[in-house]
């Protein structure tokens with residue numbers, strides 16, 4: 205695998221020249237000139253239909269972008285990913301999330317060893333455990349059936365499973381509530397414990413490292429809550445762990461048969477198809493979890509085999525580079541038009557920004573171009589009454605990815621959601637000119653009402669929000685993220701940038717324990733610490 209500077213390639217130079225010519229080309233005119241544009245630039249895969257026709261593409265653009273994919277050896281990097289090569293070059297690890305959901309007997313090699321067997325064994329254990337809890341066969345310390353599961357985790361140990369359980373609200377098993385605790389201000393945990401019955405509560409501590417301070421702090425509070433209610437002996441019956449650090453989990457008090465393995469060749473933000481999905485299997489049942497895997501695998505097969513010019517993760521990855529580095533955008537809005545998909549933007553935010561929000565290429569050289577966009581979003585309908593004003597009229601263009609589930613709630617509601625999603629996409633593309641406004645508007649308002657348009661968006665349709673299409677959607681974004689990283693010459697699987705803050709937090713906690721700021725600190729941090737220390741001394745301990 206070669207990680208190089210994309211800006212040195214002939215393809216980048218050709219795209220730079222092409223971009224100059226594109227400045228005067230209007231999306232509206234492209235549609236007027238080509239009635240078949242949608243058919244030509246939309247693809248259906250694994251229950252998803254992805255419409256790229258409202259991206260700023262002329263007939264020449266895609267071939268030039270595909271030249272960049274070839275120049276950056278996307279196919280070679282893709283082959284390395286599936287082959288279990290150490291694509292995570294700074295941690296010298298593979299990134300084999302695709303192996304987690306392959307139902308075939310295909311071998312997946314990590315350092316020469318086939319890990320497919322241990323994946324299937326671990327999944328069997330995890331799903332069997334979930335079935336035992338759901339059926340009541342596995343119960344609490346006093347023999348009572350569990351009715352509440354609390355997943356304690358953060359980042360990839362929270363966002364993926366949380367968004368899955370939220371999306372698959374139509375598939376929840378009865379009489380077992382699954383909630384998620386991530387932040388560490390104890391309010392979230394207290395909220396989750398408010399109505400919990402200790403005899404019937406199961407805690408899932410999800411942490412690849414089993415050292416993340418937020419997670420271990422919450423787990424410690426939860427353990428104390430349980431011990432206060434049922435005694436120390438109950439811990440082993442009410443805690444399970446999903447981790448790569450089984451020794452630490454056993455030291456915490458989790459019994460060996462309740463520890464489900466994670467491996468270092470699965471990145472946290474790529475781990476929802478691993479045992480990190482235990483909370484999903486508990487919430488929706490093993491069969492639904494396996495259906496998620498099937499959908500993700502279908503997208504994996506598409507990514508691995510489809511020609512680049514019909515390969516959705518490749519095309520979406522190329523468009524990110526086209527928008528960020530040639531149209532100079534800086535953000536990406538992900539707007540699901542379905543209440544069930546409302547947490548997707550948060551999951552995709554970590555996936556894309558923690559993977560490619562980097563300033564150094566995998567070869568250690570500084571980048572001279574824009575990398576990951578600032579990914580944000582929220583419920584589409586609510587966003588129209590929040591920030592879409594800026595997306596329509598601000599001088600800063602923000603590409604939008606609309607995600608629309610075509611099934612669901614009552615017909616009228618669905619009509620309203622779909623009509624609004626498509627209207628937003630059309631408005632961004634067409635704009636509203638002064639001429640179109642003038643005939644029925646006060647002259648002094650024309651400038652205020654005009655919308656520039658010519659703003660790019662992608663629309664992803666789910667024919668139905670099912671476990672399969674949810675899994676395919678997650679895999680689509682995982683792979684488009686990997687393609688973007690490859691095009692930028694990045695390592696999409698490490699996250700060194702988060703380590704420094706963690707180290708400083710530990711150092712500040714030492715100051716707080718000592719009751720005073722360390723002498724060498726800047727005056728802002730000293731001032732802030734002192735303000736807190738002053739407040740803390742007044743508040744009841």
Ligand code: F6P
Nearest residue numbers: 358359360361411412413416472
């Ligand atoms: O944000 C840093 C990070 O390591 C993420 O990559 C990860 O998903 C999260 O923290 C939680 O890590 P762990 O699963 O080890 O608790």
